Amino acid sequence: MSIHADDEFSLRIALEGELDDVLPRDGLAEVVIARYRRTRRRRVAGAVSLVVVAAGIGVPLGLSSPGGKPAPHTPGSRSDHAGSLPRQHAGPASFIGRQAGHLVLAPSTLSPAALASLTSANSFAIAA
Amino acid sequence: MRRGNREAEFTEFVEAASPSLLRAALVLLDSREDAEDALQLTLLRTYRRWDRAREAPAAYARAVLINACRERWRHRARHPETASDMESLGDTSSAEVISFAEAVDRRHVLVRVLRCLPDVQREVLVFRYLLDATVTETATALGIAEGTVKSAASRGLDQLRVLLSAQEKRGRRVHPR
Numbered sequence: 001m002s003i004h005a006d007d008e009f010s011l012r013i014a015l016e017g018e019l020d021d022v023l024p025r026d027g028l029a030e031v032v033i034a035r036y037r038r039t040r041r042r043r044v045a046g047a048v049s050l051v052v053v054a055a056g057i058g059v060p061l062g063l064s065s066p067g068g069k070p071a072p073h074t075p076g077s078r079s080d081h082a083g084s085l086p087r088q089h090a091g092p093a094s095f096i097g098r099q100a101g102h103l104v105l106a107p108s109t110l111s112p113a114a115l116a117s118l119t120s121a122n123s124f125a126i127a128a
Numbered sequence: 129m130r131r132g133n134r135e136a137e138f139t140e141f142v143e144a145a146s147p148s149l150l151r152a153a154l155v156l157l158d159s160r161e162d163a164e165d166a167l168q169l170t171l172l173r174t175y176r177r178w179d180r181a182r183e184a185p186a187a188y189a190r191a192v193l194i195n196a197c198r199e200r201w202r203h204r205a206r207h208p209e210t211a212s213d214m215e216s217l218g219d220t221s222s223a224e225v226i227s228f229a230e231a232v233d234r235r236h237v238l239v240r241v242l243r244c245l246p247d248v249q250r251e252v253l254v255f256r257y258l259l260d261a262t263v264t265e266t267a268t269a270l271g272i273a274e275g276t277v278k279s280a281a282s283r284g285l286d287q288l289r290v291l292l293s294a295q296e297k298r299g300r301r302v303h304p305r
Binding site: 011012014015018019022023024025028029030031032033035036039 | 135138142154167168172176236238253288
């Protein structure tokens, strides 16, 4: 075999002659389309499972919540809910202000000297 | 685009283009199995991007095919244990490679001689004369300048002529008429 002056033509003819029995198998397009569908199904399944896993990890961490409700408070995480008291302490809060000292002592419990020093330092009324 | 329409267009393209793509892959790679794998990968990637490829599917598939063949060469380089007999000859001369290949299969002489050419020359000759690509299309698909395509084609043809005439002389010596 030789390549002659008209190289381009003779090379093309020679290659075609040598490779004319090289043919792809029948139904190649169907095989490719089926392979494409299989790959795409696998990809979609992978993406869906990734979302499910991400949500599954996110809910207990408080990063996401089921049903769109606010995430419950969990220790160690900061949330924007106001604190609440346990049930037995629930009810209207009362203001505890400082009132004037009002001490009632029985005179017999203190010695006269101690009683005198106490009344001089504080303005307690002594009920006799 | 409807799925049925897309599939029909693609099937028509595969029937028309796959023989030449397979032949090109067979020259670029060195085994029928590798060539068929590369062809299937090429068609799969083309179908995946069919909306874009359908404007010029042959050009798109040619560009994909050369990438698939290069991927396979790189894979071969990383996994030399899977190299074929032709490659496992290592740094033997072209003439020795031809004679070895001749012993294996006396048909496809031109294909085996083409495989002895440097990669760029072989790719250019395959694109220009087997896939009927223009100089511009070849340059775009291979990622080289048009001048490089022309010079590689010219050198490749010269080299091919030399190798084939050497092959012819050896054939005459082995089989005197």
